[in-house]
Structure formats: structure tokens, C-alpha cells
Amino acid sequence: MVLTCTQTDYLHPALGGCFGPGCLVSYGTDLVGDAFNGHTTPVPDSDPLDNCNGHGTHVAGIIAAQSNNPYGIIGAAQGVTLGSYRVFGCSGDVGNDILIAAYNMAYEAGSDIITASIGGPSGWAEDPWAAVVSRIVDDGVPCLVSAGNDGSEGLFYASTAANGYKVTAIGSIDNTLSPALLTESKFKIGDGALETFGFTGGSPAAWGGVTRELWSVNFNTADTANGCDPLPASTPDLSNKIVLIRRGTCTFVQKITNAAAKGAKYVMFYNNVGGTAVVSGVVDGVLGVAMTTADQGAAWIKALEAGSTVTLNMADPQTAPKTLANFVNTLTPGFQSTYSSWGPTYEVDVKPQFSSPGGMILSTYPRALGSYGVLSGTSMSCPLAAAVYALLMNARNTKDPKTLENLVSSTAKPNFFSNGQTQSKLLAPVAQQGGGIIQAWDAAQATTLLSVSSISFNDTDHFVPTRNFTVSNTAKKSITYSLKNVGAATGYTFQAEGDITPAAFPNEMVASFATLSFAPATFTLAAGARQIVAVTAVAPTGLNAKRLPVYSGYVAINGSDGSGLSLPYLGVVGSLHSATVLDSESTLLSLANDDENNAVAPNTTFILPPAGHANDTAYNSTVLPKIVVTLSMGSALLRVDVVPVNNCTTVAKNAPVVFGTKSLGQPASFPLAYNARGVIEATWDGSLADGTFVAPGVYKLAVRALRIFGKPELGSEYDLTETVQFRIRYATKAKRAVPRAGM
Structure with missing residues (x-):
């Protein structure tokens, strides 16, 4: 095998x-x-x-x-x-x-x-x-x-x-257990004797030989958002401390980033549940992150609140002895x-x-x-x-x-x-x-076999009310089967009507179930026999279809021999085709060096490297335009058309019309097929997908995302937005080139 x-x-x-x-x-x-x-x-x-x-x-x-x-x-x-x-x-x-x-x-x-x-x-x-x-x-x-x-x-x-x-x-x-491999290290409270504690190293993990005092964000061991907010101005320099933070609410990286902003190089988390976890939190300037148990963290907090110092003598988690502790x-x-x-x-x-x-x-x-x-x-x-x-x-x-x-x-x-x-x-x-x-x-x-592993009834537009599957009896005796529907929670995709991005977990769950009927609902199969079953669904009612509720459940198949199988199914109330896939407000033109993806001002001029020289070191200081597309749902096809604003030029006059818009072609990174929802970024040096470069001039970008189940040959099947207009020029010699506002 x-x-x-x-x-x-x-x-x-x-x-x-x-x-x-x-x-x-x-x-x-x-x-x-x-x-x-x-x-x-x-x-x-x-x-x-x-x-x-x-x-x-x-x-x-x-x-x-x-x-x-x-x-x-x-x-x-x-x-x-x-x-x-x-x-x-x-x-x-x-x-x-x-x-x-x-x-x-x-x-x-x-x-x-x-x-x-x-x-x-x-x-x-x-x-x-x-x-x-x-x-x-x-x-x-x-x-x-x-x-x-x-x-x-x-x-x-x-x-x-x-x-x-x-x-x-x-x-x-x-x-059901939370196993923890704990690296043995030492700590002391005040001038007291050294005591042993355990921790789990994270990433980064340069802990070997580190001896420093603990500093805590606060003394509240029930603070669910401990360290999630930027630390106050009164925070001391933390470069010579180990910062103690409770796990919970926001990401490890966010907590570590807030500590690093005050100089922290080492962060020790204490858990909010039993055991420990491996923390991945790579942040500039931070050399080591780790986690200890909830009880150990609470004991240190108590000592710090009482005015005592707590000093940790850290061992290297990659080489020091470890003990296994199992927490329920x-x-x-x-x-x-x-x-x-x-x-x-x-x-x-x-x-x-x-x-x-x-x-x-x-x-x-x-x-x-x-x-x-x-x-x-x-x-x-x-x-x-x-x-x-x-x-x-x-x-x-x-x-x-x-x-x-x-x-x-x-x-x-x-x-x-x-x-x-x-x-x-x-x-x-x-x-x-x-x-x-x-x-x-x-x-x-199992001696009863099913012909499928699951059933989808699809969405309202593509609803398939009846699906068939086969039940086979491979046992050596006859078995009588009975079928019933067991509903599961229906989850709303969107938090509220009008939302275009699915709600974050835990999304709203409701007790609304589909109705299923079976033909036949009860039957007896001789040894070696099989039966085709038709299952017909009626989608749950009373739901807000614009929020795209996803219903589901299980076909329970119980045999007279004591066997019990289940066949999962699901469907969607509402039209996926009607869902907005392109977040127009967050689809824009930005600067390649702008990590926050702010939109450039209208009529910004970009001075690009000469055609074909974008990777030359002589133009490293050039700031290219960045196309930022935000998809609120997935799109099977994303296209970006370069639209000439000045229609008087020969090139513009001869430009083909794509879905009602003149287009010189698409940037070299486009089109993109089968895209997940989220942000897509692409810098642009003026090159097109056919290998040519656009001429100097004034342009805008038309961004189109094909809707779910959309037909790519029809312009009406796309969500559309346009960027601000901008000017492109090409540098003639190596020099620092930055975008500037105005024409």
C-alpha cells in the first residue's frame, strides 16, 4: 500500500x-x-x-x-x-x-x-x-x-x-484532549527560588539563553481581547522585557504587532483554554514567541499585580527536554x-x-x-x-x-x-x-452500500427537485430499510440583506429545514439486491433568499439488521447568479508601493520604465500603477480592459469594442479565470496580454467580473466598474520616476 x-x-x-x-x-x-x-x-x-x-x-x-x-x-x-x-x-x-x-x-x-x-x-x-x-x-x-x-x-x-x-x-x-509538549524552563518571583514551568515554542523561537522580566498588558485574566488594542502611550520600553499576553479574540500577529510597536522582542502568551498551542507570529523585530498554560499565566499575573517581579530563564525549545501533558x-x-x-x-x-x-x-x-x-x-x-x-x-x-x-x-x-x-x-x-x-x-x-456520497439540490435558479441514488444490500440475508429526513442548521451566507461579502464565522444559524419525500420510503432487499430511491426536496420556506441561506441535512437509512447510514445533502435558497461578485468601492487603481491600497487621485500621471525594461535595476525606484480588484464572491472570469480616454487618436478610433467599451486589450496579468473571493493585486508596466505596450496617453480601466453561473460571452453577465482616468508616459533614461497628480 x-x-x-x-x-x-x-x-x-x-x-x-x-x-x-x-x-x-x-x-x-x-x-x-x-x-x-x-x-x-x-x-x-x-x-x-x-x-x-x-x-x-x-x-x-x-x-x-x-x-x-x-x-x-x-x-x-x-x-x-x-x-x-x-x-x-x-x-x-x-x-x-x-x-x-x-x-x-x-x-x-x-x-x-x-x-x-x-x-x-x-x-x-x-x-x-x-x-x-x-x-x-x-x-x-x-x-x-x-x-x-x-x-x-x-x-x-x-x-x-x-x-x-x-x-x-x-x-x-x-x-477530545489537548496534548502539549512543554519545554522545561525556570522562573522566579522576586528574589525567590527558581521554579520549573513549561512552554511551547512558536515561530520565531530564538529563546535559548534569554533571561528577562515579565511585563503584562494588564492584570485581568478574563480579558478576552487582551493585547488587541494598541498599547497606551504610558507603556514603557519593552525591549528588555518578555511581554505576557492572554490568548483570545484577535490574531496572535495583531497582539505581537502591538507589543512590537513598544519595542518588544519576546512575547509569551498564556492560553485561555487547557494546554498550549504553537503560535506563528512573524513580526519585524520580534525574536521569540511562545505559549504557556492558562494556570501558569494566571499565577504570574497574580504575582505581577501584587508588585513582584517575575523573571523567566528561557531554554531553547528546539533542544531542551520536553514533557508531554494532556489537558482535557x-x-x-x-x-x-x-x-x-x-x-x-x-x-x-x-x-x-x-x-x-x-x-x-x-x-x-x-x-x-x-x-x-x-x-x-x-x-x-x-x-x-x-x-x-x-x-x-x-x-x-x-x-x-x-x-x-x-x-x-x-x-x-x-x-x-x-x-x-x-x-x-x-x-x-x-x-x-x-x-x-x-x-x-x-x-x-458496512454491508449496505450507497451509490453516492452526497446530494446537491443546487440553488433556486438551478434547483433539481428530485435526485436518485441506489441502496445495495451486500449482506447474506434480507434487510428492510426505512428512510427519513434529519435536518441540519441552515446558515445564512450574508449577515444582512444588501451585504455582498459573506458573513464571518460564526454566521447566523436557524432551525429551518427542507422537506424530503422518498420513493420508496420503506423497502426490503434480498441478499445481493439493490433499490433505486428517488428523493424529492422542497426547500425550506420563510427564509430571506437575498441573504442566500444554505440548507442541509441527512437522509437517514436505517436497516432491520441494526445498521444506520446517512447521506448528506444541501441546497441554496436564492439566486447565486444574482449575487454581486465585484466590490466596486474597493476595486481601484493604486500605487505598487502602497500596502494599504489607497486609490490614486484622478488624472495621476505615471512615468513608466521604457517598454520591456520594468525589471531593469536602473528603474528600481519607479513606482508602477497597481490594479486592485476586490471580489465579494468568486468569479469564473475576471477581465480588465484598457480604455483610451482620448478617442481622437488613430489607435483609439480603431480600438475594438468589447461589451460596449473601446478596449486596447488587457494588462499582461489578465484575464484571470476561476478566482476566489478576496483581493487581487497586479502591478502594470504598460504591457498588454498580446505582448505589446500601450502608447503614452490618457486611459482608464474597465473591470468586469463574471457573475456566478454567468455566460462569459454576454456583457450583461458581468459586474462592471471603472477606475479613475490616468496618464501614462515612458521614461527615456534612467532616473527616479514617481507618479504625480494632474495631467
């Missing part, structure tokens, strides 16, 4: 200690090299060793870690062979071209399962990487991909390549992780397919980074699901992707909705949890 994952520290004793035939990690390659960051030139070699990233090593351990480790962990699929295709350097990201190459290599090597804990916002099954993965599935190789870690973005934020047709997207469930997760045990990305796709395909434990998972880590670590994400839930697939392949003697997905989905257990703080009496939406949490044993033992 063969699985593939990203780069792995195969020299780790729990991962076999070697690479090549006969080893646990037996094949693969490095497509990029250590220095690759997503923008530099890849430097491939034959060795996929991970000694600096950690992500792939953690994934590999979840699948296949051996039992020879100090913490008693073991991979879920013992006996498999791993392939390792390195697509990340020590930092940064990666593009579709390298991901597609890795998938093709893994397929050609004969992998039985391909899994990737990688993704990015998309929502379109036609995305190039997703399309390639779909073809591999069509050729008989199951492909499981992380659903994404953007749960905060709300509905319609499916990730690629998980959003591909037939690609199995895996959501994340939180662990009292907040979200077994519930969907709040970070787990929501579907459906923009064409209302069901995503994710199902979920598995991914929150707070202890696994292997590169030896250079401490050998073991606790991480959270759909990156962790995906390899566990892939390992279950491997077990099922052996247990059921099948490698068919469709059969495996249907089995795992139908035997998964839906759970109730949690907003991260409290639990609802409503089942979590299918768009969040898919079929629910996987049940490997049930999938291995």
Missing part, C-alpha cells in the same frame, strides 16, 4: 530512519529545494528530506509513525509505504505548476492513494490543480485533500484542490474545528465530504525542530482520513475512489454545531462538516 505526502524527515527513527526501497519512505523527490519560497527559482534534487519545515513530517507521522517513540503515538496505517514529494521550501508557498508536477509524479510512480495537506481559497472545481487531481481520481486513484483552514471566512470558501470534482475534501474535528478539551471536544473551511463550491457541489480529527494532534516533527510537535489544521485531519482509506483498501479489497468515498461518508457520524464556545441543539451544516466524523470500523464492516 502506498501513500504520498509532502517532504518528510525520513531519518526520524519513528519514520524508518532511511529513504529508498525497503524503507518506510521508499520513493519521491524534491521539486523545489530549501531556498524556494514560491517566488524564487526552484532548485530540485532527488532528496525530499525535511529538516526545516515540519509540516510534511507531521503529516507522515499521522499516517505511519512507528511505536518506537517516547510518547506512545502510532500512525493510523501501519504497514504502508510512503512516497514523499517535496513542494515547499523552508518557508513561503507554492504554485499550481509544481503541485501539478508532483501529482503527476506520484501518479506515475504507482501510488495507490495521493494525499495533500495543501490548499488555497478557490471554490471552483475547474481550477487547474483541481482539474488535474480530478482526472487522476477518474483514473482510479483516490485523492484526499485538506478542506482548508479558513473557517473564519464563512460559507462559500472551498479550497483547491479539495474543491475538485470527485476529489475528497477533508474537514477537521477537534481532539472542555470547549470543543469532538466538534468541528472553527478554522475548518466551509463549502459549498460556487456551483453548489458538496464540500467537504467528511471530517476527521485535526485539532491538537501530536505527531512526528523534524529532528532539527524537536522531533515531535502538536499541530492543528485540516492538514492533520486529511492524512488521518487517507490512512483510513489505506486500511479500508485492505479490509474491503477495493481501491475504487467512489466506493471508498461513499463508504466513509455514509458511515460518518454528524455532530452538533459549535461556535467554538457553546454547542447548539442543531446539527452542524453539511457545508461545514460534510458527512460528519469518520468511523473507520463502521466503514470496514
